[in-house]
Amino acid sequence: MRLSDLTILGQWLGTERIAFFGKAGAYYANTTLETTDTTLAVPTTRVQQSRGNLTFGAGIQWYAWRGLAIRGEGQHFMKVGGGSIGDSDYNVYTLSLLYKF
16 A cells, blocks of 8 residues: 555643644545465555545644654544445554654
8 A cells, every 4th residue: 555645733731841732634545455376475455445535533742852753643534444345443543753953
């Protein structure tokens, strides 16, 4: 699966060093499903589908030192897949380092 998203982020300062944020937007995904015949050990069926839908998320950011921050967030992708592959919702959790120049 390959997925790209475009979101807008709003941030609210909780204290001098902690900020909360929320984001919302849309994604576009390309999903591939291969089924394999176990007797031949080769892919026998390949289904590829593309779809776009909504995404949203939230997180917290802690400013550790001057321009350096640690950010944790969760993001939800609605109904990835579709058609014969099936719809699935995905949650993605990330922990990242942010440096402002």
